[in-house]
Amino acid sequence: MPKPSARSAAAPASPIRRLYPLAVEAKRRGKKVYHLNIGQPDIPTPDAFLRGVRESDVKVLAYAPSPGIPEAIDALHRYYAEWGLNVAREEILITIGGSEAITFALTVTCDPGDEVLVPEPFYPNYQGYARLTNVEIVPVTTSREDGFHLPPRQDIEALIGPRTKAILFSHPGNPTGVVYTPAELETLVDIAARHDLFIISDEVYREFVYEGTHRSILSYPEAGDRIILVDSISKRLSACGARVGAFISHNRDVMAAAFKCATIRLSAPTFEQLGLVAFMADPDHRRVVTDMIREYRRRRDVLCQGLAAIPGVTFRKPEGAFYIMIGLPVADAEAFVRWMLTDYPGQETVMLAPGAGFYRTEGLGLDEARGAYVLQVDDLRRACAALAEGLELFAKAAAEEAMVGRG
Ligand SMILES: Cc1ncc(COP(=O)(O)O)c(C=O)c1O
Numbered sequence: 001m002p003k004p005s006a007r008s009a010a011a012p013a014s015p016i017r018r019l020y021p022l023a024v025e026a027k028r029r030g031k032k033v034y035h036l037n038i039g040q041p042d043i044p045t046p047d048a049f050l051r052g053v054r055e056s057d058v059k060v061l062a063y064a065p066s067p068g069i070p071e072a073i074d075a076l077h078r079y080y081a082e083w084g085l086n087v088a089r090e091e092i093l094i095t096i097g098g099s100e101a102i103t104f105a106l107t108v109t110c111d112p113g114d115e116v117l118v119p120e121p122f123y124p125n126y127q128g129y130a131r132l133t134n135v136e137i138v139p140v141t142t143s144r145e146d147g148f149h150l151p152p153r154q155d156i157e158a159l160i161g162p163r164t165k166a167i168l169f170s171h172p173g174n175p176t177g178v179v180y181t182p183a184e185l186e187t188l189v190d191i192a193a194r195h196d197l198f199i200i201s202d203e204v205y206r207e208f209v210y211e212g213t214h215r216s217i218l219s220y221p222e223a224g225d226r227i228i229l230v231d232s233i234s235k236r237l238s239a240c241g242a243r244v245g246a247f248i249s250h251n252r253d254v255m256a257a258a259f260k261c262a263t264i265r266l267s268a269p270t271f272e273q274l275g276l277v278a279f280m281a282d283p284d285h286r287r288v289v290t291d292m293i294r295e296y297r298r299r300r301d302v303l304c305q306g307l308a309a310i311p312g313v314t315f316r317k318p319e320g321a322f323y324i325m326i327g328l329p330v331a332d333a334e335a336f337v338r339w340m341l342t343d344y345p346g347q348e349t350v351m352l353a354p355g356a357g358f359y360r361t362e363g364l365g366l367d368e369a370r371g372a373y374v375l376q377v378d379d380l381r382r383a384c385a386a387l388a389e390g391l392e393l394f395a396k397a398a399a400e401e402a403m404v405g406r407g
Pocket of ligand 1: 097098170202240
């Protein structure tokens with residue numbers, strides 16, 4: 001029998017979805033499961049976007065132009081201008097979600113066996129894209145104690161070797177919620193210049209900032225041709241299913257290579273690009289997003305308040321995105337996450353994403369789990385109550401097991 005390739009086998013299963021069957025089984029047993037494990041926003045997709053899809057006058061659902069529908073490129077061009085970011089129309093390529101933009105970025109910057117520095121913990125699909133493109137991720141380890149901010153410059157530079165081609169990071173960060181300071185970004189820009197590297201800045205959570213201000217990598221003109229910006233409407237328009245993202249670069253050669261990739265996959269979704277056009281034509285579009293961010297800030301605050309009241313739980317208040325890395329008073333967070341779905345006796349339980357899957361370095365994140373605050377505040381409060389009781393019962397069960405073992 002022919003076998004699937006080694007590289008497909010090496011692509012990791014998503015730690016966010018891996019335990020999902022246990023949640024399905026818990027629900028079958030009549031439990032309510034609060035899903036804090038996945039970044040699927042529950043906020044309605046803006047009306048203007050949906051109206052644009054419904055009212056589009058499409059007679060033949062043809063392939064869209066490979067770089068994107070011109071009106072959708074115009075809409076994104078206007079969006080960046082509103083953010084004070086200087087991007088020309090021909091520097092924008094519409095992709096099938098931010099996911100495709102990341103795959104294009106790795107494809108056009110790296111050859112098989114090349115290396116990319118990525119601050120860990122990181123969005124686990126980076127490892128998946130890296131496996132599929134035969135790129136090696138070299139982790140730059142950050143810690144909860146430091147709020148997942150970057151280590152000193154020399155620690156980052158020590159990881160750079162002859163095959164290093166780029167630095168990739170998500171900013172604001174998934175799963176950390178970190179928002180890098182201008183000083184950190186300047187250091188990255190400087191390191192990239194000194195070692196001749198690309199900078200791939202994944203800014204799909206650009207608007208989701210609660211402390212300080214977010215500076216886009218595009219606001220560093222000195223990084224010019226080194227920059228690739230990854231963007232997406234999935235989160236900011238609560239439109240994950242739209243599959244519309246963007247790949248942006250000032251570098252003509254990089255854009256030519258990315259356009260080639262785009263022609264190979266033909267086109268991005270038509271209706272959803274039309275939805276984006278309609279959304280940006282709505283004079284109220286900024287307010288829609290601002291209201292959404294206000295709601296996420298409230299959720300962050302409620303979740304942090306709930307977690308702070310649980311003995312042994314540690315965390316740093318996230319500065320952006322809608323995730324939090326939680327330190328749990330357990331040796332094996334994955335065992336605890338499983339136990340909450342299989343053995344926790346309460347009627348309502350919580351699903352988190354075990355932390356180890358967000359690290360490349362073996363042995364890190366074992367006592368951490370990622371939470372996504374994508375639920376209503378009342379549900380977040382109830383999720384915290386279940387988590388608190390679960391941790392207490394789990395510790396008791398472990399203590400009893402140890403007694404039996406000793407006896
Ligand atoms: C940091 C980060 N980048 C990219 C993506 C992919 O987004 P998209 O839905 O646009 O493919 C996600 C999705 O969760 C993400 O968290």
